[in-house]
Amino acid sequence: MGFTCPNDRWGPPFERPATQRHSQRSEVVGQRQDTFKCNITSKDALSAMTRAKTPECRQMIGNIVCDAQAHQLYPTQLPRYCPLKGNNTGLYVGCFKDDIRARIFPGPATNLQQTNTPMECVNFCLRTGQSLYTLCVLTGQSFYTLWVPTGFQLAGVEYSYECWCGQSYGEAMKLSEQACDSPCPGDMSQKCGGFNAMKIYHTGLGETVRPPLPFSSTSPGKGGRTDKVRIVFVLTVNGRAVRQVRRLLKAIYHKDHYYYIHVDARQEYLHRELSPLSKRFDNVHLAVNRFASIWGGASLLRMLLQCMRDLLRIKHWKWDFFLNLSESDFPVKSLDSLVAYLTYHRDKNFVKSHGTGTSRFIRKQGLGKLFVECDTHMWRVGERQLPAGIRVDGGSDWVSLNRDFCQYLATSSDPLLKGLKEYWKYSLLPAESFFHTVLHNSVYCTTIVNNNLHLTNWRRHQGCKCQYKHIVDWCGCSPNDFMPNDMKKIMASLTRTKPIFFARKFEAIVNQEVINEVEKFISGENDIYVAGMNSYWQNEFHHRDERTTCDDAYFTFYNSFVRLTVNTLAHSSSICHLVAGKILQAHVYNHLDSFQGLLVNFEVTNAGDKMSHEVEVFLQPRSAYRVIKPVGLIKRLKLIEVGTKFDPKEEIFRNFGSLIGPYSDVVLRHSWGAGTKGVVSVVYIDPAHVVAAAYDVTVVESEHIDQQNPNLNKPLRPGLWNVKLVYSSNIVAETDFLVTPLSHIAGLPITNREALVAHGGPAHLYTNNDLSHMQKELHLINTKLAVRTSRLNEVKTGTSLLAWIDSLASKTWIIVDTCYYGDMSLSTCTDIAPCKTSYWSSKYPDLKSQINDVDPSTGKMVR
Incomplete structure (x- = not known):
């Protein structure tokens, strides 16, 4: 589907620019040494x-x-130190009569066709079982926490390959050993029961019985202690949402607690912006040992353990609990209520279990697979066996662990902990099961509370779309961002019996209203409006970033916006002559959770007074979506738009300004209301009127948002593209999107050779099919002129290239306003207002995210 030109190419088959060669293999697999x-x-x-x-x-x-x-690589057998264990693991009980109509053990059971032995079955039952759960009953102001036994105390082998698990064999009839003499497939010298005859063994897991544990804010804690616990909040942050991080810190800050911030090693902007906090507050530190953590990566566990070691070295920090949060968390109850709860349970460790059968959890988590993290990727490299002798559990990687247990994790070298660390070093999502498993098998097994203190917003039909396959060889799930219609869910969780103090995920760039509502609730104030309350700014580029590369298309647009701004100001006033300097920053600007546009900060020199100033420009994209014929299925259509970095979980483009270049992977996002099912055709047309691709899209009956990836060969021809929706042989809707020519490659001005390659379109077709016959069907006019224009444009360099870029940008973006930052105004440009009074500016006051001094009377930050 594409257009074949004479000689199949508009120019010689040049090599791609350097930035596009990074993913190409430099060596052939067969030639490796x-x-x-x-x-x-x-x-x-x-x-x-x-x-x-x-x-x-x-x-x-x-x-x-x-x-x-x-x-x-790791031990195949590990010890258990849990003091609650029963009789010795593997101790033989006897041979008992079973009945298919009335089983000794109701299950679970498994068929170990090739590996069954008594110990193989014992290890299966030790790992398998109901998940530990916590039941809290609210009576007045008190919680009652009940623990229920987990795992299975008995294992039974039957009929050679069957393995059964249970807690009691009741009044089962004991048989002679001759009835249980079927050989085990895993070891023919051992016996694995017989027909309706089960050999039963102890797994070593004992019965857990604890009395109800009351809680109230006035009850004394462990050993009658009433002194309040101190919490170290470990913030593991990533990305560029520095304002959201500051807002979170402001919401949970108190002078009596501690804040240890680990910024991902790749995030220099975030680290630089947060670094002043450690100089301003004695109880705020930034981690020195930084890791580049990827989703599901083993580095996350290494990072958390390193944070524990580092925290224990800060001798003047007298913390009692280690509680990890991310920039996507936010409190849903007061800090005082959290402190009261943890003060009473100061000897406990809070981890959330999976809530399903352990075998299923092990399968879903890939714990039976061997993973290796390198090249910023988690590679699945084979199968493996879990160490025998231990109980495996897991669930959430958001934990609250007491200091004693953290000390054990950080300093102990006993065989259990050492072996578990070695095994989990090669595990997917290790923090979701490592702490749980250590707790279950160590002397701390009596301290487990099945609660991570969080409410998590799971929408598995959206959050389980294998969206991380580019960084991990596995399909995983992630929670969704809370939206305003989730407030009922949040409020309901606060009245439930289980103590919940935080919720996730919140993302201000997606929706800030729900954060405002939650903060209003926990503050007890009906109206907490402050300057910038309904606005959100997120940085996309900073000139001080040295290792963070800016996308070539983004940087091209930013430079074009600067040139357009300076030219516009010059035309608006005969005395406003500014000379553009370097670009300083770029931000996304939202208001009332709606994308308003992009902000670009840049230096200028005033030709009038030769002074240097900082200017910020606000630009909005022009609307490109048009409904031509609202008939039939198209009456359901809400919007079609093209962008890049589509997030299937939140169903949005992460390239908020849709800044697209020749090497971008474009995606069509289409939104529909509910109605009759049908099929539409989507046609992509490039600036030379080449029909690049055409696909049929099925529109289901429900209200939904979907994506369509045309998988176009690169480079895309620069210019204004068009996407048409065809229904019943009629063009019913369309949208345009700009593919900008590039002015820069890898931050440097593009060379003539690179420009010829980047701006000439693909070497052959955009897809595998030639769709040139569709030009007439789509009534494309002036095709010869479009071809000639594209041929002339693709060879442009220097000032003519920049003029072409600016001409395209001005057709798709509008300059809304401009402001200056600093004490000295632009004397010759009187129409430019100061940024501190321009509501849209990134320099406008944003009090909700502003870090203020501590009020000595409350210990909290001044609002």
Whole structure:
């Protein structure tokens, strides 16, 4: 689907620019000289090594796979130190009569066709079981927390390959050993029951019985202690949402607690913006040992353990609990209520269990798979066995752990902890099961409370779309952002019996209204409006970033916006002559949770007084969506738009300004109301009137948002593209989107050679099909003129290239306003207002996210 030009190309087949070559392989798999200490046959491992980008990563994968094959990577058996364990693991009880109509054990059960032995079954039942859960009953002002036994105390082998788990064998009839003499497939010298005859063994898991545990804000804590606990809030933050991080810190701050902020190692902007906090407040530190944590990566667990070690070295910080949060968390109850709750339960550890059968959890989490993290990717490299002898549990990686347990995690080298660390080093999502498993098998097994103190917004039909396949060889799920219509869910959780103090996820760039509502609720104030309350600004670019690369299309647009602004000001006043300097920052600007436009800060020199100033411009995109014929199915259509970085979980473009370049992966987002099911055709047309792609899209009956990825070959031809919706042979709706020519590659001015490649369109077709016959069907006119214009444009360089870029940008963006920042006004440009009074400006007061001094009477930050 595409257009074939004479000689199949408008220019020689030049090599792509350097920034587009980074993903191309520099060597052929068959020519590699990698050497490994074993013969690697695992399909997963071979696939991972083929896809790995660097020789170092391939070598690491190979070494780890070989160590795993030699059983040298982690222990195959681990001890349990839980004082609640029953009789010795594997202790034989006897041979008992079973009945298919009345089982000794109701289950769970599994068929271990090739590996069954008594100990194999014991380990299965030890790992498998009901999840620990906490039941809290609200009576007056008190919570009652009940613990229920978890796991199975007994394992039974039957009919050679069957493995059954249970808690009691009741009054089952004991049989002679001859009835249980079927050989075990995993070891023919051992016996695995018989027909309706079960050999029963102890797993070593004892019965857990605890009395009700009352809680109230006035009750004394452990050992009668009434002194309030001190919490160290460990904020693990990523991205560029610095205003949301500050707002979170402001909401949970008190002088008696501590705040340890780990900024992802790749986020230099966020780290630079937050660094002044540690100088301003004695109880706020930024982590020195920083990790680049990816979704599901093993580095997350390493980071949390390193934070514990670092915190224990800060001797003057007398904290009692380690509680981790991210920039997407926000409190839903007061800090005082959290402190009261943890003060009473100061000897407990709070972790949330999965709530399903452990075997299913192990499968879903990939705990039986071997993973290696390198090249910023989690590679699945093979199968593995969980260590025998331990109870496995897991769920959420948001935890609240007491200091004693953190001390154990950070300093102990006992065989259990050492072995678990070695195993979980090669696990997917390790923080979601490591702490749980250590607690269950260590001396701290009596301290578990199944509550992570969080309400999590799960919408699995949206959050489980394998959206992380580009960074992990697994399909995982993530919670969704809260929206205003979720307030009922949040409020309901606060009246439930289980103590909830935080909720996630909140994302101000997606919706800030719900955060405002929550903050209003926990503050007890009906009206907390402050300056900037309904506005949100998020940084997209900062000139001081050295390692963070700015997308070439973004940087091209920003430079064009600066040139257009200076020219517009010059035309508006005969004495306002500004010379543009470097770009300083760029922001996304939302108001009332609606994208308003982009803000670009840049330096100028005033030709009148030769003084340097900082100017900010506010630009809005022009509307491009048009309904031509609202008939039939199209009456349901709400919007079609094209962008990049589509987030299937939140159903939005993360490229908020839709700044698209020749090497962008474009996606069509289409939104529909409820109605009759039908089919529409989507047609993509490039600036030369080439029909690039055409697809049929099925529109389901329900109200929904969907995406359509045309998978176009690169580079895209620069200029104004058009997308048409065709229904019943009629063009019924359309939208335009701009693919900008590039002025920069990797931050440097584009060379003539790079420009010829980037601006000439793909070497062949956009897709596998030639759709040139559709030009007449779509009534495309002036096609020859469009071709000639594109040919002339693709060879432009220097000032003519910049003029072409600016002409396109001015057709799709509007300059709304301009302001200056600083004490000295632009004397010759009197129409420019100061940024501090311009409501849209990133320099406008934003009190909700402003870090203020501490009120000595309350210990909290001044609002």
